[in-house]
Structure formats: C-alpha cells, structure tokens
C-alpha cells in the first residue's frame with residue numbers, strides 16, 4: 001500500500017544573521033524503510049525532533065526527499081508528488097490555511113477542492129460535523145475557536161471527500177477526552193467501513209496503544225523499532241512498573257528507600273521504577289511494611305505499556321531531561 005525505501009532528507013545548515021547563531025545541517029530522515037499495509041492504523045512514535053513530521057510530509061508529497069523512494073497505492077510520489085492530493089487526507093500540525101473560514105465552510109471547501117459536487121460536499125460536511133459533535137459551532141470561524149475545537153474542525157475537514165489514506169499529525173493535540181474519543185471513533189469507523197489506511201503521528205503513547213495495529217518508533221531520523229504494540233511490549237519482557245508517590249520528600253534516611261533510589265526515575269514527588277516481578281513485590285513490601293509507609297501517599301503496580309517500551313528503547317520521558325536508561 002505504502003512502501004518507503006532508503007528515504008533521506010537533510011535540512012541544510014543556515015548561517016546566523018544579526019549576531020544570532022547559525023544552525024547545523026539536520027539529517028531529519030536518515031535512511032528510512034517502511035511498509036504500511038492497506039487498512040492498517042499505523043503509528044509513528046518518537047520524541048520531539050525525531051523526524052516524524054518530516055517523514056509524513058514526504059509521504060504526502062509536500063516535501064521532496066534527497067534520496068529514496070515513496071510508493072503510495074502504486075504511485076511514485078517522488079516523481080509525481082502532486083498525485084498525493086488525490087490519495088491522502090492530510091491533517092498537518094498547523095491549520096493556518098483554513099483559519100479564516102467557518103467550521104462548515106472549511107469542511108465544504110475541502111470537499112469542493114477534492115472534486116465533490118456542491119451537493120455532495122454539503123452532504124458530507126453535514127454528516128461529518130454531526131459525527132464529530134461540531135454542528136453547534138459550525139458557523140464560527142476557526143480562528144475564533146479554542147485550540148482543541150480548531151483541531152477537531154481541521155480533522156473534520158480532512159475526512160471530507162473520503163480519501164483512501166489518512167495521514168494525521170498529532171490529531172488529538174490539545175483536545176479534551178470527549179473530542180479525542182470522537183476522533184478515534186471516526187478513524188475506526190473509516191477503517192471498518194471503507195478500509196481506509198491511517199498513518200498517525202503521536203506522542204500520546206498510552207492513548208495510541210488502544211487504536212494502533214503497528215507502530216514504528218523513530219529516533220534521530222531512524223526507525224529503531226517497528227512491530228505491533230504487543231510485539232513491542234515483549235521487548236520489555238515481564239517488567240513491572242512501580243510508581244511510588246511520596247507525601248513530600250522521599251524518606252532517603254530509610255535504607256529500603258535509599259536502596260531503590262538509583263533504579264528510580266524521579267519527577268517531583270513521583271518515583272517510577274521498572275523491575276522484575278519478584279523485585280517489584282519486594283520493593284512494595286519494603287515501602288509499605290516499614291517506616292517508609294508514613295511518607296508514602298500512593299503506589300501502583302502496572303504491567304508494561306507502550307510507553308515503557310518507548311522509554312526502554314531510549315525515548316525521552318515527557319518533560320524529563322535527557323535519555324532514560326534502557
């Protein structure tokens with residue numbers, strides 16, 4: 001369905017101007033091979049700057065690779081990037097092109113641009129606004145909406161005209177849980193009813209886990225893992241995640257707590273540890289059975305999630321500095 005071979009894209013170095021420092025060249029795609037199957041919901045996961053947007057912009061014909069090939073539904077998109085518009089419904093990270101339009105007109109205009117008759121564009125517009133709960137704000141201009149509402153309106157527009165492939169760059173960024181659920185339900189419905197293939201860029205690993213068939217993890221322009229969520233989880237084996245939340249400072253004077261310090265990733269009052277099951281049981285027994293218990297606010301034990309895989313592979317913990325040890 002979509003085959004990518006040896007994709008390379010380097011952004012050139014820029015000279016600094018007016019005393020500002022220049023930037024080095026960035027190899028944002030560094031030899032990417034990828035195969036997405038028809039009807040698959042395929043995720044691209046990775047830290048900021050890993051090269052996810054650069055990759056999807058090459059898959060949608062918006063950015064020309066330096067080297068390599070992109071074939072989408074039998075079309076060579078490096079040679080014929082203009083063909084992507086007929087194949088792909090693309091939701092980019094920014095929406096400025098539609099900002100002046102109302103929610104209804106953004107959806108209708110997209111339909112018209114995709115070749116629908118006026119009557120068909122209006123029918124699809126009404127159906128998609130209803131489906132996503134946007135009818136009450138259909139008459140409002142995008143630029144006067146909240147970030148999450150604007151995102152949902154752009155998502156609605158991307159769905160109009162029924163493209164066989166949807167490429168969605170962080171579709172649920174800034175959305176509340178109700179809107180996020182509506183997005184995932186709409187994606188699922190298109191796959192079930194039309195066999196739509198979906199390529200999804202996301203940071204939200206926990207949310208993505210429930211909808212993705214396969215995931216590629218990107219880091220510094222390379223794919224460092226690609227498998228089903230379950231297959232990726234096997235990489236972290238039977239590790240258990242232990243979360244300890246302290247009332248205030250961790251009681252490091254308690255030897256059992258001090259012993260866990262090196263294995264823990266600390267974020268404020270919260271410690272996260274990844275341990276073998278027996279070690280996890282021992283750790284919980286130690287902090288709940290002894291003098292540390294008075295300092296403990298809460299604890300949880302969970303089996304591995306896609307986020308644990310991501311971290312184990314060397315991804316950056318959200319909000320944390322530096323790489324997390326495998």
Ligand SMILES: Nc1ncnc2c1ncn2[C@@H]1O[C@H](COP(=O)(O)OP(=O)(O)OP(=O)(O)O)[C@@H](O)[C@H]1O
Pocket residue numbers: 011012026028046047048049050051052053054055
């Ligand atoms: N137009 C550009 N010119 C120069 N460098 C760029 C440009 N766009 C992106 N980059 C650089 O290329 C690398 C990959 O960027 P890209 O936007 O593809 O990452 P990403 O994985 O989508 O990140 P995020 O999760 O933050 O959206 C980064 O180092 C970024 O700084």
